[in-house]
Amino acid sequence: MLRKLFNFNGGVKPAYHKEASTTQPIADFHAVAPMPAEFVIPLHQSIGGMPHPLVTAGETVKKGQLIGGPDGYVSSAVHASTSGRVKAVEMRLMPHTSGLSALCVVIEPDGRDEWIERAPVPWHSMAPDEVRDAVRDAGLVGLGGAVFPSHLKVNPGRKGKLDTLVINGAECEPFITCDDMQMRERPDAIVRGAAIMRDLTLAGQVLIGIEDNKPEAIAAMQAAVSATGAARIEIVAIPTRYPAGGAKQLIRVLTGIEVPHGKRSTDYGVQCFNTGTIYGIYEALELGQPLISRIVTVAGNVERPRNFEVRFGTPMQDVIAQCGPKPDTDRIIMGGPMMGYAMPSADVPVVKATNCILVGSQALFPPPPPEMPCIRCGECAKACPADLQPFEMYWFARAKIFGKAQEYHLFDCIECGCCAYVCPSRIPLVDYYRFAKSEIWARENEKSAADEARERYEFRMAREEREKQERAAKLAAKAAETKAKQAAAAAAAAAPVDKLALIAAAQERARQQAAAPQNTGNLTPEQQAQVAAAEARRAQALQNEGTD
């Protein structure tokens, strides 16, 4: 059956360099290389809250043991990559351009590589919430590189069911072949995972999109669909054009739907997962195995480019060493050449986001020629897959007129790098957008902090004013009372006859008061305790207000 495909505007066709790393099958890194001296496992490996450490130095852990507990709903679990002793829970350099450190669990392997107890998750008979918890506790995040917690996406959305579940096997970035090789070698598991996800999201159809420069992967996946007899799952070959593997671009190509920035794709009846994530779902639910490793492509300036299955926390330099880095190597990039990040050191660990370790050199990635002024030629606009006007955003970002940059839809930019790739003036356009976005975020944070401070200040001023007025009112009332008493005394002295009448009136008031119901009388001990607690809280609140 020939499916009608849609098109997205723009995009580029860079040299793909994918052949070199696909000549060898995927190798289990820990079978071909010695165990690293230590695994440095960052706790924060996904979008969202930072998982809290569940182990302390000196403890022994087993392979697959939970070592980082998810912090809140938007967070994911982290597990021990092997069995051994926790050497430390400390700050270590992160695989990020910033060169910042973050909390890591450092595990010294004991060499036994001993698993925890594993059991398949009976997802068929579980409530959707329980399945989501299981996915979260297995540490599953988007392995295409975005590392968004997967459990949040195991969700049919507001409509109650999905029209289309899109599985992303496009892998459009040059050099990266981890999904390609996984689809070639483990298609059955991916198709089974897709079937699980189809059932969990009540999807009407599952479309697995693969760029047509991966004929082996397409054939293997098609064979697996036939062999497993999975219903409503279709392998779709899509034209090779970067960034066809962007989630929104792939959804557009397969379904024709354009999901706007800031909207959930489920609102349009679509959800998208990477093939690697789907494979992880299969392992987590069918085998009860948490996510402790992934396929990593090592490519670029190395003698033997290859894909490895690498445990998280393995130092990148260990992995690179297996591939024979060439002597002129000058940098390590995590990800592909279009969207990857340069690493601060080769010492950083492999994490869930590490789809590729790209080894660079001056010859492979020459420094850009000098930047020229923008001549508004419009090449960037032609190449932009988000249909933006990059040169206008550049203009305003450069002039630090961020509001205008936002009006030109800065936040719709997916930072794919197509604009900078085609720019004849060699302007690092994406850097300008990253800069503008971070400035806008910083300003918004500052503004909300300032708003809070202002609200606190205004509240305090209002309270002080109120208290002042209350004090004044009290004083005035007291003065009036004294005055009235004096007046009454004077009147009594002047008219003794009235005294009897006054006494009678007072007696009458007292009688009425005695008859009135008292709401604090006749209480049970529990009720009295509650009243006391309430009083204590009130006192506490007053005290807090005072210290504020």
Place this chain on the structure above:
Amino acid sequence: MLDNSPYFRQPASVRSVMLRVLLALLPGIAAYVWFFGAAILVQIALASVAALAGEAAVLALRDKPVWLFVSDGSALVTAWLVALSLPPITPWWMVVVATLIAIVVVKHLYGGLGQNPFNPAMAAFCIMIVAYPQLMSQWPAAGHHASFAAQWQLIFGGARTLVELDAVTMATALDTLRTALHAAESKATVAGVLGSQPTFGTFGGRGWEWVAAGYLLGGLWLIQQRIITWHIPVAFVATLALAAGLANFIAPDRHAGAMLHLFAGGAMLGAFFIATDPVSGATTPRGKLVYAAGIALITWIIRAFGAYPDGIAFATLLMNICAPLIDLYTQPPVFGHKTDAAART
């Protein structure tokens, strides 16, 4: 230097863009030399030297990297367009002054490459035609032009006599038509003028029609090379043809037809090389259509009713002013924000 992704780039450069624009001008220049002699080559050389010298001097004054910018080719494109807009037998200082105005005043005083709101060549042309209307209207006659030695003498020889000039110049097609039709109580008709004057060729200005055809050829190559998009030339040619054709249909005696308008004067140069200047023009796809249609329409109005024989330069400047506004109102819909995208779901 920033070291962030993307780590590799397409081998494109401003220089390669500019060089291809220069290449695309060659067919038109070849036809120019064939019909009007080699004088234009002298003017192009003069303009090129003046442009490079002026550019280098200003860059040095502005503490900019001189070689990087001088070698980008943008000054040469401006120089060639200035030279091709001026009559080829004007004195040497005319083209030098015009080029320096274009480079120093219109380009660099506004901030240099990429910053100028006006098309440098056209702004220089306007200043020259206002300042030296007579020198700017001495165009050579096609075919029986002066020898190269005589042309050289006209360019560098200082004093020129009217007799000398009359022998080798001829009013252009558009000028002839305008003069004949606009003369007080003129009884002339378009057909009458066209039939009686040697300045008209087969379908445009004599000789000039082939120069225009050369520009058309080069321009189509630029589209094929993806240096320019189809929007501006197509909108320009269509609008000019439509306006001229309509006027010609309504009043055939008073208005020349579409072909004459397209193949006389600077229409083809304007459509493919002037209006397509991205720095001073509109940049959105729809904006380009509006912008080019505006230039073509104003050009036709100036040609049909104005005091100048041709109007490309004035029309271009007028639309340059409107370009930012046109861009603002013709922003293309962003991915996911198209109205039909919502309708599909």
